Amino acid sequence: MTTPPQATPDPVPSPSSDTTGVTTDTVQPAQESPAGLKRRRRLLILLGIAITLTLGIIFLFVFYTERRQPIPDLLPVRVDYPPHYLFSIDGVNQPMGVAVSPDGTKLYVAEIDGDRQVKVLDTDSGKLIREFAPPTSSPSERAPVYLTVDALGRVYVTDRLQHAIFIYNGDGDYLDTILDSNTTLSGYVLKQAGSLPAGSIYYYNIFMSGVQYKLGGESEWKVAPPPTQAVWSPLGISIAPDGRLLVTDVGNQESRVLVYPAGLTTATSRAVLPLEPDIFGAFGNGSGQLTFPNDVVVDARGRIYVIDSNNGRITVWDANRQYVFFFGQGAGAGGVGLPHGAYMDGRDRLFVADATDHNVKVYNVAGDRPVFLYAFGEEGQRDGQFNYPNDVALSGNGKLYIADRVNNRIQVWSY
Numbered sequence: 336m337t338t339p340p341q342a343t344p345d346p347v348p349s350p351s352s353d354t355t356g357v358t359t360d361t362v363q364p365a366q367e368s369p370a371g372l373k374r375r376r377r378l379l380i381l382l383g384i385a386i387t388l389t390l391g392i393i394f395l396f397v398f399y400t401e402r403r404q405p406i407p408d409l410l411p412v413r414v415d416y417p418p419h420y421l422f423s424i425d426g427v428n429q430p431m432g433v434a435v436s437p438d439g440t441k442l443y444v445a446e447i448d449g450d451r452q453v454k455v456l457d458t459d460s461g462k463l464i465r466e467f468a469p470p471t472s473s474p475s476e477r478a479p480v481y482l483t484v485d486a487l488g489r490v491y492v493t494d495r496l497q498h499a500i501f502i503y504n505g506d507g508d509y510l511d512t513i514l515d516s517n518t519t520l521s522g523y524v525l526k527q528a529g530s531l532p533a534g535s536i537y538y539y540n541i542f543m544s545g546v547q548y549k550l551g552g553e554s555e556w557k558v559a560p561p562p563t564q565a566v567w568s569p570l571g572i573s574i575a576p577d578g579r580l581l582v583t584d585v586g587n588q589e590s591r592v593l594v595y596p597a598g599l600t601t602a603t604s605r606a607v608l609p610l611e612p613d614i615f616g617a618f619g620n621g622s623g624q625l626t627f628p629n630d631v632v633v634d635a636r637g638r639i640y641v642i643d644s645n646n647g648r649i650t651v652w653d654a655n656r657q658y659v660f661f662f663g664q665g666a667g668a669g670g671v672g673l674p675h676g677a678y679m680d681g682r683d684r685l686f687v688a689d690a691t692d693h694n695v696k697v698y699n700v701a702g703d704r705p706v707f708l709y710a711f712g713e714e715g716q717r718d719g720q721f722n723y724p725n726d727v728a729l730s731g732n733g734k735l736y737i738a739d740r741v742n743n744r745i746q747v748w749s750y
Contacts, residue, residue: 415699417711418735418748420719424461427454430738430745432481432676433728436505437488442728442736444745445479445492453479453492455507458730461745467507469497470538471547477540481630481676481726483572483580485600491580493569497540498586500569512539515565516584516593517610524548527559569593571630571642571676574600582612583628583641590625591616592641594656615656620646623658630726632679634700640685642674649674649687651705662705663687663696669707671696676726676738684708688724688737695727695737716742 424442428449435442435458442456451474455464469477478495485491488505500513512520520539524546525531534551539561546559568586575581578597584590593612616625626645633639637654648664648671663671672691679685683701693714699706712721722741729735733750 415708417697417709418733418750421734421747421749422461423718423739424456424745424747425743426463427743427745429740429743430725431479431740432492432726433736433738433745434482434484434490435728435730435736436484437486439730439732441505442745443482443484443490444738445482447478447480447740450474451477451479453482453490453503453507456745458734458736461747465507467503467509469494469501469512469540470509471543472497472540476542480570481572483574485574485580486578487601489600491572491574493572493582495568495570498564498566498568499541500572500582509538513569513610514539514562516567516612516614517565518562519610520546520562522610523562524559528557571628573630573632573677573679575633575637576635577637579633581631581633581639583625583631585627588618590618590628592625592628592631592639592652592656594639613656615652615658616641622661623650625650629675630677632677632685634679634683634685635681638700640677640679640700642677642687644674647671647673649685649705662698669696669698675724678727678729680729686727686729686735688727690723690725690740693721693724695721695724695735711748712737712746719746721746 427444427446429447430444431447432445433442440458441464442458444454444456446452446454452466452468454466456462457464477497479492480495482490482492489510490503490505492501494501502511503509514520514523520537521531524537528550532551535548537546537548539546545561547556548559549556566587567584569582570585571583573581578600580595580599582593584593591614593614595610595612618624618626620626625641625643628641629644630642631639639652639656641650643650648661650661651659653659663669671687671689673689674687675690676688677686683699685698685700687696689696694710694712696710697708699708712719714720714722716722721739724737725740726738727735735748737746739746
């Protein structure tokens with residue numbers, strides 16, 4: 336029997352070898368397409384942005400919880416939208432003027448009714464801290480209206496009955512009086528006594544028969560004749576960014592503005608004699624004239640804004656006290672009815688309390704011409720409504736304090 340031949344299998348290719356006998360793989364990896372590379376790059380970029388935002392949010396949260404500062408302080412963004420109502424501080428009697436301490440913890444409120452004192456309130460809670468008034472005066476002998484605070488925390492209060500400006504420290508302790516446009520009480524006592532040692536005490540108001548004073552180191556009280564005061568009636572008051580003190584004078588058919596040098600608000604000595612203010616403005620309704628100006632403020636460029644109340648407008652003067660123009664007169668957006676107290680913030684926003692429109696109007700005055708931004712509030716007695724608002728002040732943490740006069744309260748708003 337014959338055996339059939341066996342089929343010879345095809346040779347199987349063997350892996351290649353190098354001279355050392357080590358087997359090598361000649362298969363090459365697949366290359367990623369350009370579209371895939373672009374997609375991967377985009378995903379990495381998005382992932383980086385997400386991580387950055389997450390870390391930023393975590394940082395702000397930790398920073399805020401540690402410092403307990405309001406968000407407007409942490410994020411210095413431009414705010415051109417109206418504030419919102421927070422709460423009201425009741426228990427004040429016809430509040431006229433408001434001011435905030437440099438550290439933002441104290442609110443000073445001048446009352447024209449009741450005991451006619453200045454109340455010191457906690458800015459956060461509204462809790463009463465203290466009350467103060469001119470020494471030796473009774474409620475019927477005083478009428479505090481507007482006030483301002485200097486960089487050292489001293490409080491300046493205009494008084495319509497006393498025709499004077501009383502000066503106190505931040506706690507409400509009496510320091511001095513500006514008796515008229517050119518004289519302080521400390522300067523008058525210095526002139527009478529010949530010296531004014533540390534620790535000297537002096538009191539005077541226009542209803543007293545003489546000036547009572549006791550020099551430092553002495554136990555005996557002395558009496559000097561009452562000073563001869565020039566006729567004036569200080570009303571609005573503010574301190575410019577450079578420290579100058581500005582006062583409106585509405586006495587004896589006067590409608591003018593007095594500008595005192597910064598030395599008055601920055602000096603530690605209380606005996607300032609004589610005072611030599613620059614004066615501008617005159618009574619009337621023409622260009623460069625004023626009728627019962629209620630307040631005055633200064634912007635970052637030194638321009639002066641006078642709240643020309645009875646003329647229903649705001650007049651603007653340059654840094655050299657030369658009249659430039661007026662705005663706000665007439666109906667329509669930005670027009671004022673009876674403007675009273677005002678405040679200029681650090682971004683040159685001008686806040687004006689409009690008594691008869693029962694709101695607060697806000698203007699951007701950073702440019703060459705004012706731009707009306709908005710008004711907030713309306714007439715009424717409910718939250719966020721006003722009844723003859725008289726003054727406004729802004730604290731460093733973005734809170735607004737408005738003297739809601741006839742409603743006998745301070746309204747607190749916030750950005």
